[in-house]
Each structure stands twice: as C-alpha cells, then as structure tokens.
Amino acid sequence: MTKRKNVEGEREKELLHSLFMQAPVAIAIFRGSHYIIDLANPLICEIWERTQAQVLNKPLFEALPEAGGQGLEEILNTVLTTGKTHIGEELPVTLYRQGKKETVYFTFVYKRIYDQNEETSSVIVFATDVSEQMVARQKTEQLATLIEQQVQIFDTVLTAIQDFVYTFDISGRFIYSNKPLLDLLGITLDQIIGKNFHDLPYPPELATALQAQIAEVIKTQKPLTAETPYTNPAGHHGYYEYIFVPVFGKDKEIVAVAGSTRDITQRKILEQQKDVFMGIVSHELKTPVTSLKVFGQVLQRRLRREGNVEAVKHLEKMDAQINKLTVLINDLLDIARLDAEQLQFHENFFSFDELVDEIVEEIQRTTDTHNLVKEGHATKPVYGDRERIGQVIINLLTNAIKYSPHSDKIRVTTSTSSNKVTFCVQDFGIGIEEEKQSQVFERFFRVSGDNQKIYPGIGLGLYIAKEIIMKQGGHIWLESEPGKGSTFCFRLQIEKSDIQQQLNAGVAER
Numbered sequence: 358m359t360k361r362k363n364v365e366g367e368r369e370k371e372l373l374h375s376l377f378m379q380a381p382v383a384i385a386i387f388r389g390s391h392y393i394i395d396l397a398n399p400l401i402c403e404i405w406e407r408t409q410a411q412v413l414n415k416p417l418f419e420a421l422p423e424a425g426g427q428g429l430e431e432i433l434n435t436v437l438t439t440g441k442t443h444i445g446e447e448l449p450v451t452l453y454r455q456g457k458k459e460t461v462y463f464t465f466v467y468k469r470i471y472d473q474n475e476e477t478s479s480v481i482v483f484a485t486d487v488s489e490q491m492v493a494r495q496k497t498e499q500l501a502t503l504i505e506q507q508v509q510i511f512d513t514v515l516t517a518i519q520d521f522v523y524t525f526d527i528s529g530r531f532i533y534s535n536k537p538l539l540d541l542l543g544i545t546l547d548q549i550i551g552k553n554f555h556d557l558p559y560p561p562e563l564a565t566a567l568q569a570q571i572a573e574v575i576k577t578q579k580p581l582t583a584e585t586p587y588t589n590p591a592g593h594h595g596y597y598e599y600i601f602v603p604v605f606g607k608d609k610e611i612v613a614v615a616g617s618t619r620d621i622t623q624r625k626i627l628e629q630q631k632d633v634f635m636g637i638v639s640h641e642l643k644t645p646v647t648s649l650k651v652f653g654q655v656l657q658r659r660l661r662r663e664g665n666v667e668a669v670k671h672l673e674k675m676d677a678q679i680n681k682l683t684v685l686i687n688d689l690l691d692i693a694r695l696d697a698e699q700l701q702f703h704e705n706f707f708s709f710d711e712l713v714d715e716i717v718e719e720i721q722r723t724t725d726t727h728n729l730v731k732e733g734h735a736t737k738p739v740y741g742d743r744e745r746i747g748q749v750i751i752n753l754l755t756n757a758i759k760y761s762p763h764s765d766k767i768r769v770t771t772s773t774s775s776n777k778v779t780f781c782v783q784d785f786g787i788g789i790e791e792e793k794q795s796q797v798f799e800r801f802f803r804v805s806g807d808n809q810k811i812y813p814g815i816g817l818g819l820y821i822a823k824e825i826i827m828k829q830g831g832h833i834w835l836e837s838e839p840g841k842g843s844t845f846c847f848r849l850q851i852e853k854s855d856i857q858q859q860l861n862a863g864v865a866e867r
C-alpha cells in the first residue's frame with residue numbers, strides 16, 4: 358500500500374516536474390534556508406545565464422553570487438519565514454538572446470511552499486515576461502502625456518489669443534469655449550456647455566441668425582463665414598467676423614461644429630476712413646481734370662483755326678490721356694460710392710437700342726483697328742439707370758477692343774425674350790482661361806496682370822459693371838476660350854406690372 362502510494366507520489370512529482378520544465382514562465386524552487394536550487398526550468402536558466410547542471414542542487418547564492426547584492430536574500434527570508442507572497446513587478450533583466458543584449462521586463466512572484474511532509478519549506482519563484490504589455494502600456498502612457506501636453510498647449514494658445522474659439526455639438530449647443538469668450542459673457546466653461554446662443558446674452562435676432570447658420574453648416578457640411586455688427590454685454594459696439602467649420606469623425610460623419618470669431622472693428626473703421634478718403638480724393642481730382650479737358654478743347658479749336666496741325670496733334674493726344682484719367686477717376690469714385698452704399702441709380706424706362714446705337718457710334722469713332730458689328734435689337738424699353746447701363750456697355754466694348762489687338766471685329770448683339778433683354782459683346786481676342794473666368798468680376802483682378810504694358814488697367818471695370826447690373830436686378834456672365842476670344846453678356850429684367858406695361862407702351866410709341 359505504502360509502496361503504491363510512493364509510486365503514485367513519484368509519478369505526480371515527475372508530472373509536475375515536466376510541467377514546470379515546459380512552462381512558458383520561468384520557474385525555480387529554492388529549498389530550505391540555504392535556498393538549495395531544487396528545480397530550475399530552461400527559462401529561468403536563460404535569465405540566470407547558467408545551465409541546469411551549473412545550478413541544480415546548489416545553494417542559490419553560491420550558484421548565482423551576483424544575485425546576492427540585489428536584496429533578494431531579504432525577500433526570500435521574509436517569504437520563507439512569514440509565508441507572505443512577494444511580487445516584484447516589471448523588473449528589468451538584461452538577457453543575451455542570439456548573441457544580442459536586450460532588456461526584458463519580468464514580474465517575479467515568490468511564494469512559500471512545503472514539501473509533502475510539510476517538513477521543509479521552499480520558495481518557488483515564477484517569472485513572467487511582461488515586456489510586451491509594458492511596452493504597450495508605456496506607449497499608451499506616452500500618448501496620454503502627449504495628448505495632455507497638446508491640450509495644455511492649445512489651452513494656453515486659445516487663452517492667449519484674442520479671438521473667440523468655440524465648438525458646438527450637432528444639436529447646436531456649446532461644448533467648448535475659450536477664455537476670451539467666457540470672459541466677455543461673464544460665465545465659466547461649465548456654464549456655457551449645453552447652452553445655445555438664445556440662452557446667452559446675445560440680441561435675440563443675432564442669436565436666431567447664428568443658430569440658423571450653425572444648423573446650415575450641419576446640414577450642408579460646408580464652412581460658412583460671415584460678419585455682423587454686435588454690441589457686446591459691456592456695451593462696446595463693433596463688428597465681428599466669424600467662421601463656422603464642420604468637424605468630421607472617423608467615418609466622415611459630422612460630429613461637431615468649430616467656430617472662431619474675430620473683432621474687426623478697427624479694420625472696419627480703417628476701411629471706412631479709406632473709403633471716405635478715396636471718395637474725397639477722386640472727387641477733388643475730378644474737378645481740375647474736367648477743367649483741363651475743357652481748356653484743352655478750347656485750345657485745340659483755336660490752334661486748329663490757326664492751322665497749327667502739329668500742336669493740334671499733341672493736344673489730341675493730351676485729350677486722349679485726359680479721357681483715360683477721367684475713366685480712372687470715375688472708377689475710383691464709383692468704388693468709393695459702392696463701398697459706402699452711395700452709388701445712386703436714377704431708374705426710368707429708356708430705349709435700349711438707342712443707347713446701344715449711341716455708344717457703338719461713339720466707341721467706333723475712337724478706334725480705327727476694330728469694326729463694331731451690331732445685330733438684333735430690344736423689342737421693349739428697359740427699366741433702369743440709362744447712364745449706368747451705358748457705362749457697363751462702354752466697359753465691355755473697350756475691353757473687347759483692348760483684349761483683341763490682333764483681330765478687327767467685335768460683335769454686339771441684343772435680343773429680347775418675354776421679359777428680359779440680353780446684351781452681348783463678342784471679341785476674337787486673347788480669351789480667358791477657364792479657371793480664371795469666375796474671378797474677372799472680382800475687385801482688382803487682372804488675368805493679364807503680367808502684361809501691364811500691353812494691356813494697361815487696374816481691374817475695376819468689370820467689378821463695377823457686375824455691381825451695377827446686379828443692383829438693377831440683372832445678371833452678368835462670360836463665355837471664353839483662350840486664343841479664340843470672349844463673349845461678355847448681361848441680361849436685364851423688363852418690369853411687368855400693369856403700370857409699367859402701360860409705360861412700356863407709351864415709351865415704345867414714341
């Protein structure tokens with residue numbers, strides 16, 4: 358019986374031994390107070406850099422003298438005497454693997470065990486390689502530190518700048534605001550979160566407009582910029598410029614709206630001052646230039662009578678230069694008036710065909726390189742400012758001549774359809790590249806900027822033309838192909854009310 362028991366015990370021991378030897382963790386057993394190494398599996402031998410033969414059945418600190426100086430003896434004594442398990446977490450161990458030195462991290466567990474008869478106590482140590490988890494954790498920690506730093510940097514920057522920076526959730530409620538806006542509103546970050554503009558000290562109309570714009574950004578998923586006058590809670594009246602931008606999540610879905618607002622009051626004041634200045638300067642320039650023109654013409658007449666051909670020629674050139682100067686001054690004046698919303702329109706019904714005839718004749722007289730060919734006509738009078746519309750026609754015609762130096766024909770067409778008159782000027786000149794076409798109506802935009810000598814100008818004519826046509830309810834556009842030419846057109850509405858129709862009839866009869 359005892360023999361059988363012994364046999365079973367031996368088998369169990371063998372099984373356990375082979376289990377320990379193959380275990381994916383490093384295991385060793387130190388017996389008694391001399392810590393005789395009873396078992397050392399291959400993994401622990403690798404850590405120790407010893408073979409099993411070098412360590413088995415030897416006292417630990419004899420087999421591994423270097424382990425003595427690391428406080429290990431103290432740990433083992435405590436575990437052995439008190440039975441308290443000791444865990445040494447993530448301890449670095451230098452290993453030589455395939456001839457290469459590397460640092461691996463192990464978690465060591467020291468536990469007291471008894472032999473079968475509970476006579477001798479031993480200490481078993483398990484060492485698990487936790488390097489991978491540690492590296493992963495270190496990465497996460499590094500990332501967290503980095504994020505924390507970034508947050509701090511953004512927070513410092515967003516507090517230091519004077520612009521307001523904020524974000525909304527997709528129901529249009531604040532989820533963040535930087536300090537400048539919070540200070541202006543006199544509330545804390547906690548107080549603004551979850552609120553919309555209506556819950557904050559904003560004028561109701563402005564709050565409605567802003568809330569609608571945020572809803573629009575969420576719907577269209579496109580940024581939006583705008584300007585608004587604003588009297589802030591401190592009573593300071595000014596202008597703000599703001600932008601709302603959609604913020605997208607991982608799956609490209611909109612997750613928030615970010616915004617920033619800038620106080621542009623100073624800029625507005627300067628712009629207004631500049632507009633007033635431009636207005637005054639151009640106005641002041643106009644008077645002497647007009648006098649110059651009149652005197653020049655008087656002189657021209659006199660010298661012509663006297664037969665001084667040479668002097669007349671010079672005076673004619675001078676007159677052409679004065680005309681150019683006048684156009685420039687008028688453009689600047691118009692810009693100043695447009696900016697100040699003071700460009701006035703004297704609207705009435707007028708014969709569009711008569712206007713076109715007059716201008717075409719006048720421009721034809723100034724050019725001997727181009728032939729202006731008229732086609733079609735307006736079947737109805739047009740309602741609008743005759744002089745301003747004439748100004749647009751002149752601009753389109755002079756541009757057509759200027760930008761087609763190597764051709765000799767300009768086509769001028771007028772057509773009427775139900776309640777609209779369409780007027781087009783077609784040239785066969787240099788044309789405009791497609792990507793620049795939408796910009797030609799912008800202020801100061803010049804496609805031909807590099808060719809200032811060949812095509813002088815300041816890029817205001819078409820901007821003014823667009824403003825004039827738009828302010829009269831019309832539409833202006835172009836079609837163009839580089840090297841083939843351009844066609845600039847505008848379309849004006851003919852008013853349709855009964856009174857206007859009667860007026861139409863009256864004017865048409867005349």
Ligand code: ADP
Binds near residue numbers: 757788
């Ligand atoms: P400016 O002629 O004084 O430069 P405009 O506002 O009249 O200013 O025109 C803006 C720009 O559009 C011009 O600089 C020129 O590059 C382009 N442009 C205008 N008309 C034509 C045209 N008929 N053909 C080619 N380019 C044109």
